[in-house]
Every structure is written in structure tokens, then in C-alpha cells.
Amino acid sequence: MSEPAQREAVNHGRATIRDVARRAGVSVATVSRVVNDRPDVSPETREAVLEVVRALSFSTNRSARALSKGRTGLVGLTIPFVLGDYYSLILSGATEALHEQEMRAVLCPTRHEHDREAALVERLMRGTTDGAIIVLPSESPGELSDLAAQGFPFVVVDAPMPLPERIPVVSATHWAGARAATEHLLQLGHRRIGIVTGREGWVATEERRDGYQAALAAAGVLASPELVRSGNFEIPDGHAGARELLALDDPPTAIFACNDNMAVGVLRAAAEAGLRVPGDLSIVGFDDSELARVTTPALTTVRQPLEEMGRMAVSLLSRLIDGQRVETLRVELATRLVVRGSTAPPP
Amino acid sequence: MSEPAQREAVNHGRATIRDVARRAGVSVATVSRVVNDRPDVSPETREAVLEVVRALSFSTNRSARALSKGRTGLVGLTIPFVLGDYYSLILSGATEALHEQEMRAVLCPTRHEHDREAALVERLMRGTTDGAIIVLPSESPGELSDLAAQGFPFVVVDAPMPLPERIPVVSATHWAGARAATEHLLQLGHRRIGIVTGREGWVATEERRDGYQAALAAAGVLASPELVRSGNFEIPDGHAGARELLALDDPPTAIFACNDNMAVGVLRAAAEAGLRVPGDLSIVGFDDSELARVTTPALTTVRQPLEEMGRMAVSLLSRLIDGQRVETLRVELATRLVVRGSTAPPP
DNA sequence: CGCTTCACCGTAAACGGTTACAGCGGCGGG
């Protein structure tokens, strides 16, 4: 009686499956079967074991289980930042979906520092994680290919650059969204429409600009290069870009900012220039983040289904982890124009 | 030669320490020493082993290591939501600090659903996690006490209710912040100052209201109950509260909203009532979230050092995990009034 | 009554590391 008690004292005070087995007078296999809800245990035995489990407040050591089963129930979630609606929403969708599958996310903000991400993938993932969701990876397509070649399951969300076919990526219909936004402005009667783009070289940036230009072209409106400014998705970029645009000899009557952050910057520039929004200047953003609802006027913007993207990534990933064949590795979720108060016909 | 190759094929294709040992012609102990940067290995052996490590792109299985060492390098991070600046900032601070200690956060959003949290603590933690950071726990003091009694290291951030002394909690100086906010309004000349409080029963709510009343009392201003409205930290609450306040026979000339979300609601109500801010109505918020900088006018608010709170929690926790004595289990970080454009002298 | 089947349960070998302990050769000192 004292011997087991003493044995139970090791390991940081936590009872092991062996302690339970001994105390219940059964084998460890039986205890394992009970705690895993397997059928081949008699009701009496099961109850007896559960009794002891409660008494010792036993819970299974996940590391041991992971080692034994080769599954940790954890997935790495690599994301540049955790701040800001864009990231939060993806994170939120992903963690929710993971939760539903009894899995958890191991969070790894990278700050866009490449080595941090590489280290993550190299070290953290393997053996601690069953797979990964990589948001906005700063790694080269080659590096991601290597990782995939090693058989590590992962899916990327919103790849900034084009990736090989066999790498799963979920993103949004940037092109269609930008086109819809621009068409909205055109329909309101705008003809000089400026744009503040996102970071150069990113596919989101290019697709959105292309969508903008496609809408212009379709309407037979000249796409003047002087109306295009490039930014980096931050408020000051929108501010600076808009200032330049508004200083033009023939300034635009509407500005399409490639995300809501920059749209806020544009809003600010308009205020500084003494322009009323939407009376003197129409503004449309992209993302439909919290910001868009909080500004005055509220922003007309293109909604990205960010939470849904997180969920979708989880759904793809869990199938990959289970070794199922996944029919399509490319998923593009639809964007949608949300009209609010920042757009109106030109003066 | 074919035998090791075949052996290396098991376990999802990943090389084990034994594969490396065999190929390098050394023992597993030596390999372990090399990969753990332990000193007692000759340079030649080390290099030879590293060679093989690279060749097989070996990396240590964390589950196995965790099982063996009794440390996972993971901490559970329980948080109601992941959306919104308040949570994001704490999250951001915590993950950053964890990263610096080579640890990672296992993210568990609870949505304030208690069972979800309890399950977390019961199951996820033990054996998969070395400790936990619990933000805004929805658990009873008793439950938390039990957990602490079991020797599981954790620290709570921003406890909604008073907790026993021996439970570590980091929070902010709500009282002082609210008092500073109110004093600011008093100094501007306001005498009728409304307040929209947070959720009833939370210590943050009570302390902030007390701070508000203390400032009023110190200035010899009557704290009229009709000027107090209670909300739940969301935008609509601020909106509703402000509407009621502004509908009073003798409406306030300033409103203190107990967080920035609600301040946005107040702002909206003011706009609807045709009041200019800060000309007709002054508003001060609490938190200093992104929102506060984005509204027009930008919000005067009380800054909570949320990221810092996350970092502090990690710092406390890691000391607890290491079994160090922690001198003080209660940490209150200072808040600071940030004056922006939403406050001015009364009309 | 003998044999199969079945429900239930135990034994022991993984899983992939870490580490206490022991062994071994070489070297310096007594």
C-alpha cells in the first residue's frame, strides 16, 4: 500500500497509467482501453478503472501518447503577426476549426523574419506537430517545395508569390474583388479613379491592380499610370499615396485602396485636404476589417472571407494529415463588395 | 547498406537518432550529445555526426524529448477570443516573450464557454504543456485554486474576479487609470461626466468605476447615479448607454467609456444626436487600442500596457515552471492617460 | 464431451529520445 503511493509521487506528482493499473488491479492495457473508450472491456472493469482514474485524477500524458501514436494533435500556425484584423481573423477561423477536430494550434509569429520561419519549419514542426498552416510565408517557393517533398503536410494561406502546383494554398479572389470595387466606382460615374496598391511583387497586389485595370478597360476608361501609387498595406502608405494623388493637376475623384488600413490613410489625407468623403472623394478599401466599420464614414470595401480561409486551410490540412487524397490543392474563396458610406457619385 | 536505408524508411520517412548513430558509426548517446551541443564530444566526432545529421536532415522528435525530459517547451494560452485588439495585444506580447525563451504557445480560444476551458485545463495541459497563461478566465476561483493545488504552473492575466492570494495574476491599474481619465475631464472644466461601465461584477469594471467616483469626489463633484450606465465592452453597449445619457434632461458634457469599443459607440451616438466631438461632447475611452487612433476625432484614452502584460505573464510563468520562488505573485502594470482629439472644455 | 468461438484481459515490444554509469586509452605525477 505504501509502495504504490510512493511510486505515485514521482513525475511531478502526476499519476501514470501504471499507477492506475496497479491500484485497480488490472493491466496497463486495460486502463488504456478504458481511457480511450475502446469497447472490449467489461462494464465492471471499466467502472472500477474509472473510479481509480478519478481518485488519482489521472490524465494521459500527451507526449507519451504522441510518441506512441506518431500523432501530436498539434499543428503549427506560422503567421507574420498576431496584431491586426487581417491576421486575427485568419487565426480565429483556423483555431476554431482546429478545435472542432480536437486539435490545437502552436502559434509562431514570424515577424516576417525569414530565419525565424525556417527555424520553425526545420525544428519546431517535426515531431511536435502533425502539420502546419503557413500564413503569408516569407519563404521562397523552393524552400516550400523542399518541405513538401519531405512529406510534411502543410497548407499556405495567401501566398505572396506564385507557388508550385502541388503546394496547397487557399486564398481569395483578389482579381474579381478589385474589379468589382472599380466597377462600383465606375457605375457611380467616376472616371478618374486612383489606386494605392499593396506591396510590389505580391500576387495579391498584382491581381488587385489587374482587376482594377480590367474594370477600367472594360469601361473604356484610360488607365493613367499617374493614378497608380504603391504602398505597403499600412496606414501611412495610404496617407502618402493619397496625398500624391490629390496633389495631381487633375486629381482623381475616387481612390481604391488595396486594403482597409491604407483606406484609413486615404481618409486622413482627404480630411487634411479639406475634402469631404464621399461628397468630394470616394474611397473603397479591401478586406472588410473592423476598421472599415469604425471610420466615419464607414468604408465601402471588398470583403475577404478571412475566417473562412482559416477554416478552409484546416480542412485541407487535416485531410492531408490523414493521408487522404485531396482533389484540388488550390482553393480561392470569393470576395464580395460591401457598400457603405465612403462612396458616392463624383461632385 | 541496404539495411539502414530500409530502416530509415519507417516513421513517416524521418530519420531517428539511431539512424544517425548507425550511419556515423557512433552511439545514440553521442548523437544526442552532439545535437544538444554538449561539450564532451571530440571535434572530429562532432563534425562527423553533424555531417550525417545534415545528410539525413535529421531533427529531434520533440514528443520523445518531451517524454524523456518531462518538458515540452509548450505553454497553453487560454483566451476567450483571438479577435480584437485587446486580445491580440496580450497574445502578441506573450508569444513574443515565449519565443525569446524558445517556447511556443498552444492557443486555446474558449469563447468564454466554461466547459471548453475546463476541458482545456483538464486534458490539454497535462503532459502536453509545461504551464499555462489564462487570459480572462471564466473559471471560478475555486477551480483555479484546485489547479494550483495540483502543482500545475499557470498565471492569469486580467482576472475578472478576485482570486486567492497564491494565484499569480497580472493586470493593470484600472483604478488609477479611470481616475486619471476623470481628472482630465474635470480639469477641462466638465462637471457633468457620464460613464458607461463594463460588465457587472468584473474587477476591472468595479475598479474603473471606483476610480471615476474617486476623482469626482476629490473634486467635490456630485456623482449622480443617473450618469452611470452599464455596458458589456462592446460597441453597441457604448452606443446604447450614450443615447440614454444624452437623452437626460441635464445631459453630461463628457462621457467616460470603460473601453475603446464602447467609446466608438458613444462617438456614434453623438454623431446621431448631432453633437460635435469634442466641441459639444468630450469622450474618453480605455485601452488605447488601434481603434482609438483611427476614429475621427482620435480618442483620448487610458492606455493599458497589454503587450507588456503578456510579456510579464510569460516572465512570471517561466519562473514558476523552473520552480523558482517568485517573490510577488501580483503584478499591476501602470496605465497612462493618452490625450488625443476627443476631449476639450465643455461648451 | 470435444472443439470452436467469443469476450475479456495481460504481456511485452515498440515509439525516439536522454542520461546515469561504466569503460577505455592516454597522460602526468609520485
Added chain:
DNA sequence: CCCGCCGCTGTAACCGTTTACGGTGAAGCG
């Protein structure tokens, strides 16, 4: 020359689960 020490390395016992496999007794069947 012997001893002790030191630097390096190997052996093997863990860490706590899972699970393939085999064993047992009872029930069913011809």
C-alpha cells in the same frame, strides 16, 4: 612502474502510452 584522473564514448535503463498478439474461461454447437 603504478595509480589516478581526464576526456571521450558506449550500454542500457528509463520516460508513459499504445497495441499486436496470445492466453483464459465460458458459452455454443455438433
